[in-house]
Amino acid sequence: MPDILSLLQCLLPQINATTMRQLNQIIIAMLGMSGRVTMLGIARWTGDGGSYRTMGRFFSTVIPWTTLFWLFFRQHLWRKNDVYLLAGDEVVVSKSGKQTYGVDRFFSSLASKPINGLSFFVLSLVSVEERQSFPIKIKQVIKSDEEISSLSPIKKVNSQEKRGKGRPKGSKNKNKTEVILTSELLLIKKMISSLFELIAQFIPLTYLVVDGHFGNNNALQMARQVNLHIISKLRHDSALYIPYEHPKLLRS
Numbered sequence: 001m002p003d004i005l006s007l008l009q010c011l012l013p014q015i016n017a018t019t020m021r022q023l024n025q026i027i028i029a030m031l032g033m034s035g036r037v038t039m040l041g042i043a044r045w046t047g048d049g050g051s052y053r054t055m056g057r058f059f060s061t062v063i064p065w066t067t068l069f070w071l072f073f074r075q076h077l078w079r080k081n082d083v084y085l086l087a088g089d090e091v092v093v094s095k096s097g098k099q100t101y102g103v104d105r106f107f108s109s110l111a112s113k114p115i116n117g118l119s120f121f122v123l124s125l126v127s128v129e130e131r132q133s134f135p136i137k138i139k140q141v142i143k144s145d146e147e148i149s150s151l152s153p154i155k156k157v158n159s160q161e162k163r164g165k166g167r168p169k170g171s172k173n174k175n176k177t178e179v180i181l182t183s184e185l186l187l188i189k190k191m192i193s194s195l196f197e198l199i200a201q202f203i204p205l206t207y208l209v210v211d212g213h214f215g216n217n218n219a220l221q222m223a224r225q226v227n228l229h230i231i232s233k234l235r236h237d238s239a240l241y242i243p244y245e246h247p248k249l250l251r252s
Contacts, residue, residue, distance in 0.1 A: 004028060010075040011068050022058045025050045066137045070198055073125065073134050078203075083128040086195075086228065087209040088188060090141065091120045102142050123191055126209065137195050144183050176217055177224075185222045192226045207231050 005024045012020065029045035030037060039059065043052040092108040094117040106119040119141040124133045181189065192208070199205075208223045212233035223230040234240075 007072075007076060010071050014064055014067050014071065019058065019061060019063070021049070022054060026055070026058065066195070066198060069134075069136045073136065074202070077134055079127070079129070082130070084203050084205065085126040085128065085207050085209050085231075086192070086205045087124045087126045087133060088191075089122055089124075089211060091122055093118050093120070102140050104143050106141070121188065121191065123195060125203070137191055139187060139191055141184075141187070177221055179218045179221045181218060181222055185218060189222050189226060192228070196226070 004027050005021070008020050008024060011023075015023070025046045026042055029042045029050065033041055033045040035041065039055045040052060043050055043055050046055075090106075092106045092115065094108070094111075094115050095103050096116060097103065100118065102118055103116065104119075105114045106117055107113070108115045108117070121139050121141055122135050123137040124135045126133050196205075206229060208226075208228040209231045210219065212235070214230070215232040215234045215238075219232065220230050
């Protein structure tokens with residue numbers, strides 16, 4: 001195992017020596033332990049100076065994790081001639097109880113159903129050459145009141161109130177670029193903007209890679225607002241058309 005403490009020296013401008021030693025013990029414990037990672041489990045796998053109270057003090061410390069991830073990536077993982085993509089995805093971790101901040105029911109792709117847990121949205125830099133992902137920015141997802149109310153049972157709509165097929169009479173064309181972003185898209189946009197301020201054009205980023213959940217016009221417009229092009233999966237029933245490029249025909 002490499003000397004982890006020497007690899008963490010690049011983080012000293014952002015954290016003090018005590019916090020860095022605690023982080024070193026936690027990393028070694030997490031690499032060696034098996035099963036679920038908890039504060040009590042980490043304390044049991046650490047050596048001297050890694051008591052449960054020490055773990056509590058560490059996780060109560062305010063640490064600029066995004067800056068630390070970026071400093072570590074730039075110092076040890078960045079390759080000058082490599083091409084990087086910005087990828088985003090939501091990660092759901094199961095969690096029991098009701099006291100943990102942000103615990104709610106989120107859809108887990110591994111369980112293929114909603115589960116009680118915590119949700120985090122992660123932005124990562126993906127190396128095209130090495131085919132590896134390096135997490136840079138992580139933000140906990142908290143459901144808004146509107147999202148919670150939208151999950152309540154939906155009342156059946158009277159058949160007479162349902163709108164018929166086709167386009168409503170008198171409706172007008174809308175500008176597809178003028179969209180109202182959801183709270184989820186606003187969170188992602190804010191994360192990307194703050195990440196760009198951190199890296200300060202150190203790595204030129206052109207594409208945002210996301211899953212099929214974001215294969216819609218709203219997500220596309222969000223990506224364009226931060227000067228990125230989206231790479232995603234469209235719905236199976238998406239209608240694609242080739243733009244009309246011929247000049248207008250003159251009427252006689």
